[in-house]
Amino acid sequence: MELNHTHDASRRSWLDSANAAGCDFPLQNLPLSVFRRKGSTEAWRGGVAIGDQIVDLGALQSLPGLQDSAAEAVRAAAAPTLNGLLELGPESWRALRHGLYGLLQSGSSLARQVREALVPQLDAEHAVPVRIGDYTDFYTSLDHAVNCCRQFGIEVNPNFDWLPIAYHGRVSSIDVSGQQVYRPAGQYRTDPSSAPVYGPCQRLDYELEVGAVIGIGNARGTPIPLANAQQHIFGLCLLNDWSARDIQTWEMQPLGPFLAKNFATTLSPWIVTLEALLPYRTGWTRAPERPQPLDYLRSADNAAAGAFDIQLEVSILSARRQAQGRPPHKLTRTSFQHQYWTLGQMIAHHTVGGCNLQPGDLLGSGTVSGPNPWEAGALIELTVSGTHPADIGDGEQRGFLKDGDTVVFRGWCEREDYARIGFGVNYATVLPAPGPP
Amino acid sequence: MELNHTHDASRRSWLDSANAAGCDFPLQNLPLSVFRRKGSTEAWRGGVAIGDQIVDLGALQSLPGLQDSAAEAVRAAAAPTLNGLLELGPESWRALRHGLYGLLQSGSSLARQVREALVPQLDAEHAVPVRIGDYTDFYTSLDHAVNCCRQFGIEVNPNFDWLPIAYHGRVSSIDVSGQQVYRPAGQYRTDPSSAPVYGPCQRLDYELEVGAVIGIGNARGTPIPLANAQQHIFGLCLLNDWSARDIQTWEMQPLGPFLAKNFATTLSPWIVTLEALLPYRTGWTRAPERPQPLDYLRSADNAAAGAFDIQLEVSILSARRQAQGRPPHKLTRTSFQHQYWTLGQMIAHHTVGGCNLQPGDLLGSGTVSGPNPWEAGALIELTVSGTHPADIGDGEQRGFLKDGDTVVFRGWCEREDYARIGFGVNYATVLPAPGPP
The missing domain is CATH 2.30.30.230 (Fumarylacetoacetase, N-terminal domain)
Structure with missing residues (x-):
């Protein structure tokens, strides 16, 4: 293109x-x-x-x-x-x-x-604009990985340098902007040595992500080479990967997040096509201290890597602020270009073992966070697991989300000599947890 | 019922x-x-x-x-x-x-x-008899968990006692018995201190599982109580959760298995309805040294737990044996009743946070292994990670699967005074890995 x-x-x-x-x-x-x-x-x-x-x-x-x-x-x-x-x-x-x-x-x-x-x-x-066959969520921001691991006093896992880590997500609970998100209930531990309890999530979070809609798939057993990967993307949207941190911490060993993520995922209604985004492609730059990836994740043509400079913003509108008719309070401003692994590399990796993608499949980029403190794409990073609550305006603070909070994502691209194009808004509101089953 | x-x-x-x-x-x-x-x-x-x-x-x-x-x-x-x-x-x-x-x-x-x-x-x-919206794979056999963890010198994770662990699987690569499964290629390490290499999987395995087809779902935010869980199951089938152990070991921290599983899943063609299986329901018995589960995973009516006594058998037919017109060689014989968590508990847990199930969703039980050595539902257990190859007849042995091997599952129920009913056959054959992308 x-x-x-x-x-x-x-x-x-x-x-x-x-x-x-x-x-x-x-x-x-x-x-x-x-x-x-x-x-x-x-x-x-x-x-x-x-x-x-x-x-x-x-x-x-x-x-x-x-x-x-x-x-x-x-x-x-x-x-x-x-x-x-x-x-x-x-x-x-x-x-x-x-x-x-x-x-x-x-x-x-x-x-x-x-x-x-x-x-x-x-x-x-x-x-939801497409019938989604499968939804895959990645983990491709090194800044996000470093921010999260630091809180647990651990190093980023060595495989991060070598492959775009991913897991399969839940399709049935994906909805479009405006979604009402029930706070999930589930199991978690209040301290690491105690037995788990059942109750409404106490550490509800969002994750700022870019979603990619697959346009054309591949046959089972036929990997997509990196050089062709972008041809398989129809377009991009904004994606909120709602996360219950307390449930996640308790459940995710050894097979990854499950109930911590599968209660809701919110998409922006508009899919911005890859052709519209062409002026905003950027090259992929490997952090010099990181290893050269394996051949199938490298491309001679850097534009083929599939990196994009998309400006991203997170705001929160509390129920009180909404009742007062005030606007959402801005929390985060970053760019998708900070992502360590690109969309092209995600597709090349996803299919290298023979897995088939299909039209309408959805890929989430994983939380987008940048190198600066104000570029954190989730509250767990921004508030250091709730220990440093963020100011959300009018004297209110949040460590994690409260019922009635509306989370608002915006995204756009701008560059000298080209028209500014936007993704519109992705917003969704937290409802109280339903009673026990 | x-x-x-x-x-x-x-x-x-x-x-x-x-x-x-x-x-x-x-x-x-x-x-x-x-x-x-x-x-x-x-x-x-x-x-x-x-x-x-x-x-x-x-x-x-x-x-x-x-x-x-x-x-x-x-x-x-x-x-x-x-x-x-x-x-x-x-x-x-x-x-x-x-x-x-x-x-x-x-x-x-x-x-x-x-x-x-x-x-x-x-x-x-x-x-494939149903349009599958989402596929969830569980990990509910304590014997399987113990067998696997012993090989890595670790204890079973403490959350195993408290919840049926699960992750979301890949729908696009699910096919029906007779599937030709390309050996996946991907990244793995040949020793834990080295950089990863790219190549065809060297440790290809099957996992013997029971699949449950959801008949009726639930609304988002409305958990299914354990007492009603079985009413949501249409029927059961046999499921082979193909697994690339070397790829899995390298990729699965921190978000779980991805390319190690998403290249293929094979279902038996026949779905045996829950009504046909009624004579084979058994009670759920908690291992006495394990904790009492939280309320939403307990039922006063033990039959409502959703445990079933299904006889299961794994055989392998090598290419050589097939060429000689000989039958598959039996490797494993166990029963689904050994599973620690039951189908009812899986459904109650899956929905407790508000996740919605839909008609046609597929649940995998996780590998079914029993307490005896001949009851291991995967080669990694049966051959202790390939170190004790299994005899597959005519002097052939297998640590893990070779190209041309056909893996055959059979399942049936029998009990005095009731008719024997069977699941038919689930078989699939390993093809060589395609070339690099």
């Missing part, structure tokens, strides 16, 4: 809101979601964000003036999940982007007809 | 092969699969095993003489997956069993018509 006219920052849309400074969804972005009008029983269908509107791909199906391949892609994306579009492959995704770009840019002869296919974002509700 | 006339061992079928001694599929069993005629392009549809035949539920749809609820269940099960049947719930599963029982028993007035809906099992091929 190469930069092309759809990345030209000077182009504008006929829709004014798309040209506003700081807008997440200018002409150069065109991310996809699945939506319907709020509170309606309409069919879920694909939509594309532009300014403060959504292009309803269901309504756009009947529009003449799209080339064959773009029209086919629109039809595939007008379904209740985007899997049909994913299966069509990169050429179709590209045709869809370029076709919509033509329809939405200033001077389009079809602007009037396209305007009839717009739905205001404020009037829409979203569903 | 209670024992009823469908468990009466004295009843016979009009199909002679169903009444033969040692048959896995008598009138009292009636397990379900999804099948089509071998090598055909027919639609996949549900089928029920009887003797050496399959009742084609697609063909049976048009038969008059089934009660409404049974007819509805047959229609739902005539689809390419059994999920529609699962969603109908326990009353429908029961109606299907009782309806088919009536059609297949001696003296049925519809025997001639049903005979027209039979397909010989030898002429059929099978698909």
Whole structure:
């Protein structure tokens, strides 16, 4: 994939809101979601964000003036999940982007007809945009690993230097921004020598992650080489990997986290396509004191590694602050470019043993944390396991999350000479734990 | 659920092969699969095993003489997956069993018509019978845990006594008996102080497990109490959790097994329903030196715990032995009743934090090993990490699996005064690792 006219920052849309400074969804972005009008029983269908509107791909199906391949892609994306579009492959995704770009840019002869296919974002509700076959969560930020291990007085495990560590996550509890997350109950120990107790999690946390949606998979037994890995990614979103730290500490030996993670995962509704993100690719740089990885995790073409400079921000809105009509309080600001292992390396590793990926599979990057204290992507790091509570505004503090807290993620890319593009918002609210079974 | 006339061992079928001694599929069993005629392009549809035949539920749809609820269940099960049947719930599963029982028993007035809906099992091929949303693999055999930990000179982790440990597994690489399993390649260390190398797995193993198919799920945030857990199970099958021990040892800290497991999982084609298994329920007995579990893992009604006495057997057929036309060599013989945690406890624990199960979800029991040396459900135990190779007949030995080896699982239940019912066969063959990516 190469930069092309759809990345030209000077182009504008006929829709004014798309040209506003700081807008997440200018002409150069065109991310996809699945939506319907709020509170309606309409069919879920694909939509594309532009300014403060959504292009309803269901309504756009009947529009003449799209080339064959773009029209086919629109039809595939007008379904209740985007899997049909994913299966069509990169050429179709590209045709869809370029076709919509033509329809939405200033001077389009079809602007009037396209305007009839717009739905205001404020009037829409979203569903998880793809039917996810498998969800894999990685652990690829060295800063996150170092921050966490320091708290337990241990070194980062030696395999971190050699492979992007990962585990399989839970699909059934993945939902989209706006999710109401029940505080999980479970087993934990209040001190390491006692018997466990059952009760609501006392150390509820978020994890700031980037999600990658697989567009095209591979056959079982046929690994994806690093050089081709990015062609298999449809796009990226923001992902909150909710974590119950007390449950996690007690349960995770020897087979990894289970109930500590599987109660909820929240996705942003919009998937920003890899083509839109091309201006924000960065090279992969190995920390000089770390070993050279094995061949299948190395690429002569550094851009093929699949690293991206995505600005990320975490805020918290307490119930009290929300009742006062105040905005969320910013806690963290970092970039995805700090990640030690890249998306390309994650895919190459995931498939090297013959495991097959499928269209719609979801990869989580693992917590994104940067080298500075204000770049910690989880409360366990930011508050040193709750011992140094963070100020969340108006005199409130948090070691871990309280019921009623809303966690808000934002992400965007900006770079001189290119249009700023955003991921929109990923927010979700903590509900009290239900009673015992 | 209670024992009823469908468990009466004295009843016979009009199909002679169903009444033969040692048959896995008598009138009292009636397990379900999804099948089509071998090598055909027919639609996949549900089928029920009887003797050496399959009742084609697609063909049976048009038969008059089934009660409404049974007819509805047959229609739902005539689809390419059994999920529609699962969603109908326990009353429908029961109606299907009782309806088919009536059609297949001696003296049925519809025997001639049903005979027209039979397909010989030898002429059929099978698909994974359900669309699996999530796959969870447990670790619930204390004997397995002790055997494995002893090899590393460590104690079983203290949480084993308190909860059924589990991790999420990979759905995309689950296939049905007959699967060709590529030996995975990946990273491992040849000695613990060296850097890892990349290459084909040198310590390929199987794990003998029982799989449970979830029939009815639960809402997010609504745990399933132990007393109700069994109502959520549709049925059981045999499951081979293929494991690459060298890759596993290197990768599994801190987040659990990943590439060591996600290249393949093999299921037996037949799902034996929970109703068929009722005569084989056993109570849960806590080892006296182990602690009393927390309330949500205890039940006043011991039968509700969900323990089953299922006889299990592992055999290996080497390529050489196969070429000579010889049968598989028996390695292991054990019972599922030795498992420390039961299926009911697995479900109660899985959902206690609010995680939602869905129809078609798959649970693996974890390796089933019994207290005696010949009851080890994996080669790592049976051969003490390959240091004491097992005799597999004709002078061949195995520490771990070689290319061309076929691993064969069988399972059945037998008890005085009840009909023997079987699970059929779960077999799969190891192929050489593909070249590097």
